Amino acid sequence: MPDRRGPLQIAALLGGDIDDAFEHLRVPAWIVDRAGVVRWENARSIELFGDVRGRPFGEAMAPETHPRVRLEFTKKILSTARTSDYSAVFLSPSGERIPLEIHAVAIEDGERAVGVFGIAAVDETGPAPPPLRRDLTPRQYEVLRALGRGCSTQQIADALTLSRETVRNHIRGLFRALQVHSRLEAVAQGRDRGLID
Numbered sequence: 001m002p003d004r005r006g007p008l009q010i011a012a013l014l015g016g017d018i019d020d021a022f023e024h025l026r027v028p029a030w031i032v033d034r035a036g037v038v039r040w041e042n043a044r045s046i047e048l049f050g051d052v053r054g055r056p057f058g059e060a061m062a063p064e065t066h067p068r069v070r071l072e073f074t075k076k077i078l079s080t081a082r083t084s085d086y087s088a089v090f091l092s093p094s095g096e097r098i099p100l101e102i103h104a105v106a107i108e109d110g111e112r113a114v115g116v117f118g119i120a121a122v123d124e125t126g127p128a129p130p131p132l133r134r135d136l137t138p139r140q141y142e143v144l145r146a147l148g149r150g151c152s153t154q155q156i157a158d159a160l161t162l163s164r165e166t167v168r169n170h171i172r173g174l175f176r177a178l179q180v181h182s183r184l185e186a187v188a189q190g191r192d193r194g195l196i197d
Contacts, residue, residue: 028100029119031107032057034077039115048122050093062089062097068194069102076106077113087192090120098122140174141195143167147174148187148196 003010011018022029028045032038038052049060057073058066065088075081083105090098104118136144139160146156157167175181178189190196 025119027119027121029117030057031115031117032073033115034113036073045120048092048098049090060090062091064193064195065089066194071194072102072104073116076104076116079106079108079113082106088120088194136177137170137173139170140177143170143174144186144190145196147171147183148190 005013008018011021023042025042026044028042028048030038030041030045036056036058038055038057041049041051041053052060058069061069068086069088072081072084072086075084083103085101085103088100088102090100092098100120100122102118102120104116106113107115107117142160143156146159151159153164153167153171156162157164160167162170171183171186174186178186180186180189187196
């Protein structure tokens with residue numbers, strides 16, 4: 001019969017210290033409270049992102065990553081999702097962009113989520129993509145979201161009450177802003193940067 005005890009119970013049974021084990025993981029790990037404040041981070045997290053304990057977790061993120069990370073955090077706090085796995089870009093204290101794959105889980109007290117525990121796999125394959133240019137217009141955001149839903153030029157024109165040529169102009173501007181050459185690339189960039197789901 002499998003042992004149903006949790007990690008703290010097993011560590012205590014073995015005479016070990018789970019806190020020390022978490023502290024020495026070679027992947028960044030942290031705990032964020034319901035208000036979004038970092039309450040604990042391990043040595044690897046401090047090494048990569050600096051000591052952000054007592055500060056909002058968003059301070060260590062690249063700005064274009066904020067919407068996606070906030071969305072995933074909110075889903076766990078509202079108990080609409082217990083876990084999440086997603087890409088994000090964090091910033092080192094020197095401003096270096098660090099691409100991560102975040103794996104997070106809600107910490108619950110039996111009735112509600114009281115915080116979030118997360119770890120991150122650091123992408124060692126190369127630098128993170130450059131940040132999204134700030135001159136993306138509101139209309140370009142609308143067009144990007146429509147492209148993410150698979151809408152055609154005509155469908156976008158109908159939904160936004162624009163001419164097809166005006167939509168094409170917005171799409172060309174979006175391509176320039178994202179530095180891509182196709183609708184598929186634009187959607188992929190939008191998803192990578194947390195602009196669309």
